[in-house]
Amino acid sequence: MTATLPRLHREDGADAVVAALLEVGGVIVEDMLDAGALARINAEVDPHLEMADPARAHLNPAVAWFFGKRTRHLTALAAKSPSFASDVLCHPLLLGVCDAVLGPSCARYQVNVAHLLDRGPGSDAQMLHRDELVWVHVPRPHPELQVASITALRDFEKANGATRVVPGSHRWPLDRQPEPHEVADAVMPAGASVLYLGSTIHGGGANDTANVWRRGVHLSYVLGWLRTEENHYLATPPEVARRLPRKAQELLGYALHDALASGGGYLGAVDLRDPLEMLDDGSL
């Protein structure tokens, strides 16, 4: 008996997705993208991917081992694919889920990572992990720090390395490792997403195919007062961010984190001003 994930449809709505996500730690949502959006995003990323070197350098040997040498990476995806910025980054269902899961613990949430991984034939399975451990200094227990999604830009099959998610692991102690039968494969058609929490154990599966690349977008959101994994201000600088939808600008960290109403203060100002206004008046 193999573990499975709940499977919903975009039209089931954010409340149903949030309920499944909080209960199980992961959920598949079908038809997140329609065929038109899917085709536009794939067309926009194709030229970038053709230039991406799967054996590129990484920060250190541990990161290089984690990613392997058979994955093409496109980071800062909002800067490279306008359709991704409008149709995925600002997807109403993703934002509805973040409103419910992250909203209570911050004044606004932000994008953490917008990173396309095109995992090639021969890719090993990633080490199973919890994303939230990049913020290991936050004392436990803590509220959910991160909501993550992997959106399939090609069909995800077990053979080509569908994301693996461990249902229920968001409630496990840190030292509990899953048994093989506790791991679910997020098999899903292109245009579907698997959502999981920062506390949920997961990882990319092995790509055992001879010639099928498993193209998916890892997009995660995090509490607005935490340091993000991607440095969006440098990776999506003002001259690029200025062309994006306002919501995308906000999510990429150009909005102030204004916690005044909660007894807190402001984060992210430039010259004591709101960077969003400065994008508008050209002073950034």
Ligand SMILES: [Fe+2]
């Ligand atoms: Fe991860």
